Amino acid sequence: MKITILLTAVVYLAAANPLQNVSTLHCTGECQQGAKAPLMNRVMRLKLKEHEECVKEHQCPTVAPALSDTPCVSGRAGEYECSNVDLLSFVPLKDMGCNGDGNDIWGWTDSDTKKEYAIVGCQDGTSFVDITEPTKPVVMGFMKTQTVSSLWRDIKVFKDHAFVVSEARNHGMQVYDLTELRNLIPGQIYELTPTVYYSEMGNTHNIVANEETGFMYAVGTSTCRGGLHMIDVKDPKDPKFVGCFAGDGYVHDAQCVIYKGPDEKYTGMEICFCYNEDTLTIVDVTNKNEPKQLATKPYAGSQYTHQGWLNEEQSHLLMNDELDEMYGSRKNTRSMIWNVKDLANPTLVDSFYSEKEAVDHNLYIRGKLAYESNYSAGLRILNIETITNTDPKLEEVGFFDVSPEHNGVTFNGAWSAYVYFESQSIIVSSIERGLFVLKYTGPEAM
Template identity: 50%
Template sequence: MKFILAILICVAVCQARPQNDDHRHHDHTEYNKSAPCVGKCSEPGPVTFHMAQVKKLKEKAYAECHAEGKCPLNEPSIRQRSPCVDGKSAGQYECSNVDMMSYVSLRDMGSSGDGNDIWGWTDEPEPGVRFEYAIVGTHDGTSFVDVTNAEDPTVLGFLPTHTRNSMWRDVKVYENHAFIVSEASDHGMQVFNLLRLRQRPPAGTVPRLKADAHYGKVGNAHNIVINEETGYAYIVGSEQYWHLEYIPCAGGLHIVDIREPLSPRFLACYGRDYYTHDAQCVIYHGPDVRYYGNEICFAYNENTLTIIDVTNKKNMVMLSRTKYKNVAYTHQGWLTEDHAYLISNDELDEKYGKVQHTRSLLWDVKNLQAPVHYSSFMSTEKAIDHNLYIRGNLAYETNYCAGLRILDITDMAEGAEQVREVAYFDVAPDWDSVSFHGSWSSYPFFESGNVIVSSIERGLFVLRPNHEAIKRLQEEAKLKRKAISH
């Protein structure tokens, strides 16, 4: 009887499982049935994902780094301010207009592996009281660090990975909860109540934490995007789909309702353009009046900037799909605060020699149906670019071996020649190459003005840009432009 039952279960599972395990060959209409595209669109996206190739490149680089004993380095933590003097901080980190407030090693954060992504959270338990926290992704989990006292951070706990270790982990925050995904198979999404961090552990200890909830309708995923204005999470780059609990989204937007953080609920898919590597989803308040007030996702889909109106989750519409010159791997980007422009990066154009220096692509997105890549800022550095964020008129880029680079983008509308680097801090003094080492990401949104940066080999850096010096440089540039115009 048990044998017959086992056969019946096997048959049911095989029938439920797609006949072709590679979802890239699936009919994309099951992911979204809306009209193809209403605006400027290049030919359909590639059916074969390129992320697997990127993974192999990085895995090889980190394996070699480990073999050489350089990953993780775990140099002793530095819990004091190290000003940037004569181009150096703490005697080894190249810098300009950025001081190091402190550095916390991966080991001290509770990890035994390399670092990856980072995000921040601000806790305001009562009016006038503010605590700032770094949430640091690592090979084997997620570390939570109080960086309110920037010169003496406190590690509060470590949340182990849900399944296996992975060099890819990503985290975002909504309503005092952290939402964590990973490329580790079967990982899904962990949910952690950040208010638990108010209970401080005994000094010198790093307690092992447990997630408060788990969402299992995805397996591995590359990234998570959260629109804090709507309470929707967009899990992207999820490739593992065949398990009965998993919901296939063709690697595109896997949308989860997280308005009740501890009860995440699957909502919809958008996979018409297949794999999304990263995205930014906002309530749009830019100049394209046709979409003002709509929820718009700006997706970075391996070889295009793809813009999607996701307001109606039952009928999401691609507004445009745009390529650009010398594309290698469209990675990530961020909108200016007026939603009229954005800056994006390409992770492999330097690696493959398509450009000779780190390139930041400037886009005019005033017309969501016809965005234009109108200029590119070329750095003096030759590093691979990675994540970037924009706050006010400054862009904060983390470019692997070149570290944190801060750009003045006040007049970026006039072209790349009006963009100027005003500060930097290189967290990888041992690396000076076009390789996947050094800084992974940053978080520049704290009210204190401090910026936290994650280093793959070292850990957490708490940095303090010299905002007064940066403003002086901006004023000088403004006066120079004014003089030229007259």
Template identity: 50%
Template sequence: MKILRMTGLAVLIASMVALSMTAASAHDPDTPEGQAAVRAFLTDHLPAERHAVVGTAAGVPCVNGKADIYPCKNVDLLSVLPLASIGGGNGNDIWGWTDPSSGKEYAVVGRTNGTAFVDVSTPTSPKYLGNLPSNGGSSSWRDMKVYRDHAFIVADAISGHGMQVFDLTRLRTVTTPQTFTADALYKGFGPAHNIAINEETGFAYAIGSNTCRGGPHIVDIRTPKSPTQAGCVSQDGYTHDTQCVVYRGPDQAHRGKEICFNSNEDTLTIVDVTTKSAPVQIARAAYSGAQYSHQGWLTEDQRYFLLDDELDEPRGTDKRTKTYIWDLAKLSSPVHTGTYNSPATAIDHNQYIKGGYSYQANYQAGLRILDVRDVASAKLTEAGYFDIYPASDTARFNGAWSNYPYFASGIVLVNGIEQGLVVVKPNLGAVEPPPVGKFENTADVAIPDAGAAVTSEVTVTGLAGNAPASLVVDVDIKHTYRGDLTVDLVAPDGSVFRLQGAGSDSADNILASYPVNASAEAANGTWKLRVQDLYSADTGYIDAWSLRF
């Protein structure tokens, strides 16, 4: 593994960033690959584009393979906001936030010189709300994720950047573009290449930082404006990206644990981070053709992992974009079962899975959407695309950096290095699988010590008929002696399903998923999680819970 960082090269990178370099490659700056990447960035650099598409009544439909100037398939264009209109610089990463009080949708747009906030609730006429400047200079590598109505932002190649925390509820009252300041700054690391957040547990994972040998630097963000360090994952050195989840996949030995799936430059490395102070490496799996393990994502059943390798296209003889398919039936023994070869020849960069589709930002090939429903047979097929870089599809560092496909409205955000914010709407028609119904409550509810039962409510709407026989109740309760607790699910008609009884289990916390046969209950209505502490001396609270239909 390539694990060290060199101050001299970091300074070189920072100075080159000041010249507005673009894109990413092998990012560990103490390696020949990292140094070559700097040269590649400068070679591929192009100025930001000024092409805008805004204010159309219904966007620009994809007709005969084109929407405005962009090649497309089954994806319609809603708007394009060029970088000059959202704070300048060049584009990089992107994430989204849905205001729980209004349902309005916002884009959190990374740029070399800061982070832009854009109201995309009317996606054909997005509204720029303002900029959070970078903390200490420009960087091609800025990354952000969202947890509990706060954005957490990191940047690489800036020695004192740290992690900016921004309260997104401040956007509710903005009427004209603002220059914002951060609500908090975490200084446990300086530069960091990426950030991942497990929204279910409230821990952030800063990766590629100047700590933890470049591995995940774990931060407790459950109180968003008061982040604290919780641990390090350093055994396998530099991590480029990760996805950390509460594991509910097929491997019984690890269910209920918090697991990180790390793209570690030349391997897929799987780590149990349930105990933040003592992470345990489960597996380190190499694969044929590896050049730079960049990023990947789990299918929603957590059985399979799709991995993108950023340098196999420019370095390989077969230039077609590749997606590596991993079977995770046993976490200690991941199996590379196949490789999808795209008709395009661009470099792949970031992908996210929603439902039966992987949404990939593949540089010059733009947004590519793969149908993953036959992944068990190691087969993926292209369902649609929107090419934001129509000039070329070669293996160069231009075009789509990342995307965000998780809004309830179905729009997808794409951040282009030269193009800026591109808002599109996939039109996959009958092939679009029904969305997974998930309803949750993240408000804390205190559990009185040896007191009366308390409840937390989730209101379910928009579903037809009864709940399924396979209803899943995800429970996150913080408590210093979980055996004191009884936990029940109460259906809208008052029927009670016992999830856990009291006992002698002295461990902390309940972080579990419970299957419930609720097929006799109407799906819509107010469901309750009811918790009672039967014995004295220990306390806690309901942190969050959800229903998955």
């Protein structure tokens, strides 16, 4: 079945408020200091070199036809290998307005209309796609990069606003009022502009949202020694710099929560679990003026501590290392299981190894399932019900390979996924191909 994607015209839509620099610079002193020789520089060089080769081979981007309503039958959904995951739709990069490859992805549910949207990062900007009817996605608009193109872009959402950062030079943070999408007429791709612009940091690797508190944490910036650059976004149209955590150097990614776990000393505090290139680092950021490092824990076999996510009880987390499959003793994807019941003494208790040889990237947990975007192996879904056991036996219960032409330990394929829609639609970004809208059909389905 062919998909209907409305791409008949490109029009310009001004934001509700003019683009403006909304706050006086407060990032001074130590805040203006970058990280000293972060390992990320090495990782980025590796990825850029591989991407250059991919472009030469005419696979970055990869041209593939749009698809819709393609169930997983006998291990395949069209050309894509799968298990317990149906393809609801696929939107190619070009159809989303992207010129070049894709990268990160996030989702938004309109607080008024309850429509669901995929927000997809690309080399040259950000695409907004209505997936409310998941077999009939509609591309609504495209927001260009603030400065230049980059392979790295990241998006998070708070109070119906998207916050977009990039490794692009001097990019800062774009803030877009997502309620403006309600005014767009289906059948056109609108050229969107940021509602406001935050310029207190330049290039940024990731943006972390705590939706419970209204703070964003920019990480991997040229400020705060690469650590947590803290931004108050309770009023999304007036983001304000409020502090730094620079005590453990470069933070690649993090998860910040109001703590409800078993370590009662920190109940109700705002805690960030940081992935700091070679350690798991835990920080109390309740007081933005005086953040307190609770723990920094290295582990055997580390190559590049990348990202992780807490289980819903906040007693354990899964963590990935982006280079251990490439430079470690085993090529099979490794997911590390940490006990974080004592925030001052997190402990690596076990590892789950996939049958596939692939590099792991972003992972997210919802309920008893973990959703891992493992590059050339695609989306892999693990049952983590036993994660709290003394002898955890994680089990892969589904997968969908978004990159049929790539296999092995490479940086091609699935970049990330968003799994928190009420409809249970799953969106996955393929670096070379575009947006996949999927449905998990296996055991312990959401």
